[in-house]
Amino acid sequence: MILEAVMLQVKTGLEENYENAFRQASKIISSMPGYITHELQRCIEGKGNYLLLVSWESLEDHVIGFRESSEYQEWKKLLHPYYDPFPVVEHFEKVRIS
Structure with missing residues (x-):
């Protein structure tokens, strides 16, 4: 499993939308x-700041399966106009500690 983590900054006044x-x-x-x-x-401290966390079975499920799909085009239409600046997406894997 991988975790997609994205800090999002939504344009002022558009948070509810x-x-x-x-x-x-x-x-x-x-x-x-x-x-x-x-x-x-x-975010409690910063108006318009959000954290998106998405769990995927594999990195490919996100970067190829989702991002190269027609469904992603609809996702972009719905959400991307709200971001300023455009967010950086990072992927994480769990570290075994025992």
């Missing part, structure tokens, strides 16, 4: 092969 659009977009991502789960967290 963004959250509504994200609810719609959630249906898209959750239908994709390799998808496990996702959550959107709203």
Whole structure:
């Protein structure tokens, strides 16, 4: 499993609209092969700051399966207009500590 982590900055005053659009977009991502789960967290200290966490079965499920799909084009239409600056996506794997 890999974890996609994205810090998002939503344009001032558009937070409520963004959250509504994200609810719609959630249906898209959750239908994709390799998808496990996702959550959107709203920052308490910084208005318009969000953290998106998505668990995927593999890196390829995200960067190829989702990002190269027609569904991703709909995801982009719904969400990308809200971001400024455009977010950096990073992928993480669990470190064994025992």
